Amino acid sequence: MSTPEYTNPRLEEYFLSSTLSGRLPNRIVATTFEWKPNEVFQSGDYLQGLFRLLPLEIIHDCFQQLDIATLVSIACTSKGMNRVIGSLPKLRALLDCAPDAMRAVAASRTRGIVICADMYQKLISPVCDSCENAGTFLYLLSCTRLCGHCLNSNERYRALRPMQAVEQYALDISDIRNLPTLIVPKYCQKDHHYRCRSYRQQINTTGWHLIDELEVQRLSIGVHGSVEQAKRAGAERLTKLLRQSDSHESNATWQTSQMLKRRVREMKHLRRRPNVAPEPGPTGRLRFHLLPDVESACSASTNFPWLDLAAQNFGYPVFCEACYAAGTPRRECYYSAPGTNQHMSRFGKVVNGTHSTAYLVRLGLALSKVCINHADLETARITLQKVTEYLPSSVGSTATADSDGHVSSHADYASYYILRIALSWKDDRIDLAEHMYSKLTQYTLHMENDTRTTLVRLLIQIGQDLVAKSEFVAAVRWYRRAAAESSAPPHSGRNTATDETQLKIDERTRLLALRGLVQCLTSPGPGDSLDEATSIVRIAQAEFGERRVEVLEMLVMVQAAKGDASDALTDLLEILLP
Incomplete structure (x- = not known):
């Protein structure tokens, strides 16, 4: 689909505009509100009376219900109050996303009419208040978002x-x-x-x-x-x-x-x-x-962008016919013109009036996951059956890019089989879950880090469920798979850089897998598996250190299974008190 070109995608000052956006004075170097986000802000240092006792959120709500002129007057009383007013989140959003609209408010002397909170609500709403079309103008006298048709034809705004x-x-x-x-x-x-x-x-x-x-x-x-x-x-x-x-x-x-x-x-x-x-x-x-005449409506309005909170972008609101055709509520079918590439990358390019199958597959997988988490297994089963209609019949041995620029469907197949494993386990069909895992193994090399973490947690949950049923032999197989998946390196086709939080999550997940495996191996069911359990403990000590609580717990399990409770206590004291 060809992306339309917009002359003014950010809806900023435009000298050809018939609204106030073509009547803005020159920019002033000095700013009315000053706020330095890197500094520690303490509102109690600048407020008096009961305001010192109120939470910052309530203070913001109180000030944001005032008009712009009052906020300017309060900000001019002192440097402290200037910082208090400059820290208002809704005011900062207006100044950052719609600075030229704020200049129009000042130039037309309507700062005493426009309420800060009301103007912010119009900033985050993409549709016209009189119809469901994209609103690109703000009628200042009543703070109403309007589309071009309503502004020119509706006599209410003359x-x-x-x-x-x-x-x-x-x-x-x-x-x-x-x-x-x-x-x-x-x-x-x-x-x-x-x-x-x-x-x-x-x-x-x-x-x-x-x-x-x-x-x-x-x-x-x-x-x-x-x-x-x-x-x-x-x-x-x-x-x-x-x-x-x-x-x-x-x-x-x-x-x-x-x-x-x-x-x-x-x-x-x-x-x-x-x-x-x-x-x-x-x-x-x-x-x-x-x-x-129509000039009276245009002269009381200004170009007004839309702040897309989901995409953290602002500009001209564009209606996506493909999203609407897929059943999305009309008010959720808008994206900002500067974020066109981001929208198409997220949902897929439009082909024959609908988004590509990649978006439908991801939507179906997300819906199936929610249904499984809420125990709605029948809906999850129907959704997964529908997803199979959009998955390609065959996938090559290497990851490639599809026609819409998305990553190959290896990752989609991996997510699909993970959900099939979860659904089979919920249905108490462990044999079917085994079959689905065997199909999953050919796609595990192409899984993202969060998808692999989800798989490991699922395998651990299956093992825990089998342990609760005293089926230790079957539980060992699932715990071994969880331990193997948790140690698998990321494939070369994706970014391996992870933050500290994700690393901690991966560590805890791997420790859970190793601990569960040691617990099963030291139970009376599997037989003589203490040597394997001992080797797993040594691997955990090498990876996470001997003082880690989970590692110490695994060591105690192995020593207790050998019948050397006193030796287990001695080894524990030697590690804790070197």
Whole structure:
């Protein structure tokens, strides 16, 4: 599948944007919030009163419920409070992932309107609040994420100018001035030069004061009792003005015709020479009865990226049709445009409208593992049967790459047979588990470290179950397999670098396998196997040292099985007290 090219994949400042992203002022060198993550932060050093006793998480929740303007004011009180505000996780995410959107908030003077926590919730949500499409804009007056279609077509987001609110809802200008207002900044220097070339057919809204229509409607309810009453009063004002201008058109007809004329007039003016005056439109109070145009919605919005928490990436939200066709919930079918390669590497390239079979195989294996862990064996059996339809019928002797760039299905086959072993054991079919393990041996060289650890733990659990049933001879076979798998070196086709935590996990797993094997060999069932148990103890002493608790326990088992309990205590004291 060809990956679409996005002009602005991070949804940053863009001089061709019709939103506030094309009206951002120059970047300021000094930052409002300062936070040094390498330093040890103690909030109690900068807070007073009850705040000193609260956990840091509660302090963050309290401050994150404030608007951006209040946070700026608090941060300016002292250096300590600047560090407290700068440490807010949600604020840091906004500043790191959507810095240009924060600049748009500051440039439009809406910092007192936007709440930090609300803006963060929109940052981590990829879909439009009005539909299920990808939302790429943030309507600042109500902090709403919108897609391009809803921004341009939904009249709910056509912000009103103060006189438009006064005339259309029959309100007083003094009440309108108390409402939250957005002031449209001027174009950035690059965008201003471009628009002066008269290529863009757009109404210039620089300097406009815009108010959210929902705020105006709330005010009209308090004044007139309902929104319908307020609109009726505004329509009566328009009717009187039309009568005074000797117009015989109805209100709706006049508004529609004037909107069309205004759009045509603006488009014609853009093609004329600068010294030619445009045709006159409605004057006086009549021009404020025109419905808001699309520029009022764009001038109150800004480009807004999406933070993909799962992939730790941010940018343009892209809807994946292949994930949706596979039954994934629609809101989980988005990935960020800068993370396209990561998404395709994780789920497989799209072929014929669906992800490659590699993704389906991995999804089925993961589902089977969950079902086995929750004792839903029937569902696990059905899922594994379905997985066999997507596994290739034959696999070469060496690991290769498939058509989608994934590692060869050796690892998938290994995971598949491990789950079949677990399912057979849960069904009390040890003979079938033996058969599945014999098939697994041809793929064990290609297993990743975590998959091999899972296999060793499974073999140990089977051995423990057989020991509980006093089937020591059968348990020895499974413990020997666990010990052999735990000592197998990684194959050359994968990275052998592991962290300290993984090394400790591998050590504990191998010690469990060796201890279980020694326990079975020293039991009365297998017969004379003390020599093998003694050699295993020596191997463990060489690998992990003589003072390791698990190694000492194995030594005591061997000595006790020989009937030399006093010698076992003597050997133990010699090791602990050299």
